Amino acid sequence: MGPQPHGHVTLAQVATRAGVSAQSVSNALNNPERVAAATRERILAAVAELGYEPNLSARALRNRSSSLIAVKMRPARPDKASLLMDDFLYVLNAAAVDAGYHLILCHAEDGSAGEIKAYRDLLKKTSVDAFILAETHRNDDRVAALRSWGVPFASFGRSWDGDDGLAWVDVDGRAGTRAATEHVAAQGHRRIGHIGWGAESELGQDRRDGWLEACRERELETDLQAAVVDSLDAGRQAAHRMLDASRPATALVCASDTLALGVMRALHERGLRPGADVAITGYDDSPTAALVSPGLTTLRQPIDEVGRQLIQIVDNLMAGDLRQPAYALPQHVLLEPELIVRASSLPGPRTPVR
Amino acid sequence: MGPQPHGHVTLAQVATRAGVSAQSVSNALNNPERVAAATRERILAAVAELGYEPNLSARALRNRSSSLIAVKMRPARPDKASLLMDDFLYVLNAAAVDAGYHLILCHAEDGSAGEIKAYRDLLKKTSVDAFILAETHRNDDRVAALRSWGVPFASFGRSWDGDDGLAWVDVDGRAGTRAATEHVAAQGHRRIGHIGWGAESELGQDRRDGWLEACRERELETDLQAAVVDSLDAGRQAAHRMLDASRPATALVCASDTLALGVMRALHERGLRPGADVAITGYDDSPTAALVSPGLTTLRQPIDEVGRQLIQIVDNLMAGDLRQPAYALPQHVLLEPELIVRASSLPGPRTPVR
DNA sequence: CTGCACGTTTTTAACGTTAATATTTGGTGG
DNA sequence: CCACCAAATATTAACGTTAAAAACGTGCAG
Numbered sequence: 001m002g003p004q005p006h007g008h009v010t011l012a013q014v015a016t017r018a019g020v021s022a023q024s025v026s027n028a029l030n031n032p033e034r035v036a037a038a039t040r041e042r043i044l045a046a047v048a049e050l051g052y053e054p055n056l057s058a059r060a061l062r063n064r065s066s067s068l069i070a071v072k073m074r075p076a077r078p079d080k081a082s083l084l085m086d087d088f089l090y091v092l093n094a095a096a097v098d099a100g101y102h103l104i105l106c107h108a109e110d111g112s113a114g115e116i117k118a119y120r121d122l123l124k125k126t127s128v129d130a131f132i133l134a135e136t137h138r139n140d141d142r143v144a145a146l147r148s149w150g151v152p153f154a155s156f157g158r159s160w161d162g163d164d165g166l167a168w169v170d171v172d173g174r175a176g177t178r179a180a181t182e183h184v185a186a187q188g189h190r191r192i193g194h195i196g197w198g199a200e201s202e203l204g205q206d207r208r209d210g211w212l213e214a215c216r217e218r219e220l221e222t223d224l225q226a227a228v229v230d231s232l233d234a235g236r237q238a239a240h241r242m243l244d245a246s247r248p249a250t251a252l253v254c255a256s257d258t259l260a261l262g263v264m265r266a267l268h269e270r271g272l273r274p275g276a277d278v279a280i281t282g283y284d285d286s287p288t289a290a291l292v293s294p295g296l297t298t299l300r301q302p303i304d305e306v307g308r309q310l311i312q313i314v315d316n317l318m319a320g321d322l323r324q325p326a327y328a329l330p331q332h333v334l335l336e337p338e339l340i341v342r343a344s345s346l347p348g349p350r351t352p353v354r
Numbered sequence: 355m356g357p358q359p360h361g362h363v364t365l366a367q368v369a370t371r372a373g374v375s376a377q378s379v380s381n382a383l384n385n386p387e388r389v390a391a392a393t394r395e396r397i398l399a400a401v402a403e404l405g406y407e408p409n410l411s412a413r414a415l416r417n418r419s420s421s422l423i424a425v426k427m428r429p430a431r432p433d434k435a436s437l438l439m440d441d442f443l444y445v446l447n448a449a450a451v452d453a454g455y456h457l458i459l460c461h462a463e464d465g466s467a468g469e470i471k472a473y474r475d476l477l478k479k480t481s482v483d484a485f486i487l488a489e490t491h492r493n494d495d496r497v498a499a500l501r502s503w504g505v506p507f508a509s510f511g512r513s514w515d516g517d518d519g520l521a522w523v524d525v526d527g528r529a530g531t532r533a534a535t536e537h538v539a540a541q542g543h544r545r546i547g548h549i550g551w552g553a554e555s556e557l558g559q560d561r562r563d564g565w566l567e568a569c570r571e572r573e574l575e576t577d578l579q580a581a582v583v584d585s586l587d588a589g590r591q592a593a594h595r596m597l598d599a600s601r602p603a604t605a606l607v608c609a610s611d612t613l614a615l616g617v618m619r620a621l622h623e624r625g626l627r628p629g630a631d632v633a634i635t636g637y638d639d640s641p642t643a644a645l646v647s648p649g650l651t652t653l654r655q656p657i658d659e660v661g662r663q664l665i666q667i668v669d670n671l672m673a674g675d676l677r678q679p680a681y682a683l684p685q686h687v688l689l690e691p692e693l694i695v696r697a698s699s700l701p702g703p704r705t706p707v708r
Numbered sequence: 709c710t711g712c713a714c715g716t717t718t719t720t721a722a723c724g725t726t727a728a729t730a731t732t733t734g735g736t737g738g
Numbered sequence: 739c740c741a742c743c744a745a746a747t748a749t750t751a752a753c754g755t756t757a758a759a760a761a762c763g764t765g766c767a768g
Contacts (some may be wrong), residue, residue, distance in 0.1 A: 058756090086440040267647075411721085
């Protein structure tokens with residue numbers, strides 16, 4: 001009585017079983033209101049009995065839509081605290097499956113030429129329905145390309161060039177860094193430095209601004225700042241500079257966990273203790289942050305929510321796509337990060353007891 | 355002169371352009387030897403000119419194969435050093451794309467019931483061509499299910515029940531732990547403890563065996579061992595126990611970076627220095643290992659190679675599938691991990707200079 | 709009793725590809 | 739000059755689904 005061992009059950013077989021036409025079965029499943037209640041029940045019984053599942057290839061061909069959403073994989077740089085890509089993919093996929101889609105991975109170098117070609121190929125070949133981008137920047141080629149093709153897409157990371165047509169979900173970096181700065185200020189710190197990224201990074205500027213604002217409100221000096229690349233060693237060297245200053249930093253707010261871990265390395269080299277001697281905060285709540293000793297105070301991005309929202313946006317776009325090709329319903333979602341306080345920013349006991 | 359703005363180019367359009375039938379175009383692309391050289395060139399020119407890319411949905415429907423390989427995403431547990439899933443997916447995807455496939459993510463709880471149903475659904479609905487599993491264990495339901503369905507699949511992680519029909523790629527955990535043990539022994543350590551996982555984990559036993567062997571060869575005691583769950587806190591507590599022993603450990607070889615980081619936490623709590631006071635080694639070379647201070651000595655798994663091999667195996671299986679349904683060409687690949695020596699296992703300078 | 713509208717169901721055709729089969733072409737040997 | 743063969747190309751049909759149009763009652767107003 002179980003389902004067939006092999007040879008996928010088709011619509012036609014279900015139709016025969018239920019004594020109706022194939023189209024009625026299709027309707028019963030996709031447009032239930034079009035078929036009479038009694039017939040519908042009979043059909044659904046046959047579907048359940050035979051264990052029918054629609055063949056997505058056929059449906060994709062017929063509908064010109066694959067229910068696949070493409071996401072780009074980035075290589076995990078060895079030097080960096082894994083940027084929650086792992087978690088992000090997981091929640092994104094969960095949300096996608098929930099909404100009836102599947103995630104398909106896109107492979108391309110970060111260089112935009114090959115990347116755009118990869119997108120186009122994917123689009124032409126597999127009929128990918130939508131794209132999820134991460135880390136868009138000013139004048140992003142990918143955004144231009146995807147829009148010119150009329151494909152629904154959404155970005156994790158806002159449009160920095162004030163492009164209202166772009167749908168995005170982002171996390172408020174300024175508010176995050178501000179919270180971290182206020183937190184260390186509340187511990188009594190007055191010489192609070194910031195280690196972040198160069199001016200070419202809009203994200204970096206945003207995070208730095210939060211520190212600037214918080215310092216100005218408290219009339220703290222803002223001379224201790226560094227704009228470096230995102231690597232352990234860059235953070236380490238910047239920390240050494242700020243600790244060698246005539247009036248050295250007692251707290252360092254960083255734009256990433258990677259940089260903060262570089263600071264910890266510097267302290268380790270100087271025989272100083274994170275927390276007790278110098279307060280440190282990072283950004284991202286990478287797995288590493290919870291695992292180092294002492295634990296790293298950091299900002300957790302609500303990626304579950306980011307994932308859900310992104311899928312919802314492309315889902316909407318795909319529905320709306322039927323009426324308007326573009327700028328139908330631009331959506332922007334700005335979420336708040338959460339400050340996770342660990343020992344790296346607290347004076348703590350001299351010799352902690354277990 | 356560019357390709358059409360929209361409305362995907364079809365085989366028929368190329369055929370018209372080249373003045374041949376659609377089938378000839380199909381042949382020119384898939385079975386070049388069947389068409390005359392002159393015609394082939396004319397066709398390929400038309401293909402290039404129109405920017406034709408085959409529609410994979412149509413091809414999937416016709417061929418009953420989607421060129422999609424399913425991989426399961428796991429939730430990244432907060433307590434764990436990100437288990438290289440990120441990197442693994444990246445290299446796996448790169449290898450897949452290289453071989454003409456795409457990776458599609460599978461979502462399911464780890465509980466086997468729902469997971470198998472998810473696999474089956476994917477198989478029925480999308481015509482997924484193959485599966486990649488990770489961390490198979492003894493009497494794995496998934497292996498049984500996939501085999502019963504006759505789907506090609508390969509596993510990252512060997513078959514622990516001596517199942518020769520299962521194709522797998524794995525990394526030699528025993529050799530890895532042995533290398534770590536020999537490394538600390540070479541530093542002069544004589545009281546070398548091991549913190550690993552319980553007997554239910556075949557992987558854990560394998561890694562422990564490497565430590566046991568290395569100790570026995572050197573006639574070192576093996577009384578300092580702990581079998582715990584894979585969490586920071588478990589590692590931390592086990593470390594405290596081994597340091598409280600009457601003849602305490604001076605080196606701790608761990609089955610994972612997570613456990614090793616727990617040991618570091620314990621040392622931090624006791625005011626001891628990793629490397630200088632107690633040598634520590636981990637396993638996996640998670641991003642965290644390079645970022646903590648001091649850096650964590652650990653074993654790097656050659657995941658690039660793992661990814662390539664896995665894809666090659668399923669690729670072979672899919673080719674061979676035409677002749678033999680199963681046990682056609684079972685493949686087993688055992689790779690060696692690489693010991694990455696960092697400061698956590700070295701006596702090092704008392705106060706390192708930058 | 710005819711005609712018409714409505715709710716329900718079936719038929720037809722198409723999405724783009726390719727295996728299987730059929731047809732054409734050019735060349736050989738009888 | 740015809741029969742025959744091989745190579746090259748064309749035609750047919752099918753993969754499973756669904757939009758669109760057609761067909762089928764059934765009830766109701768004229």
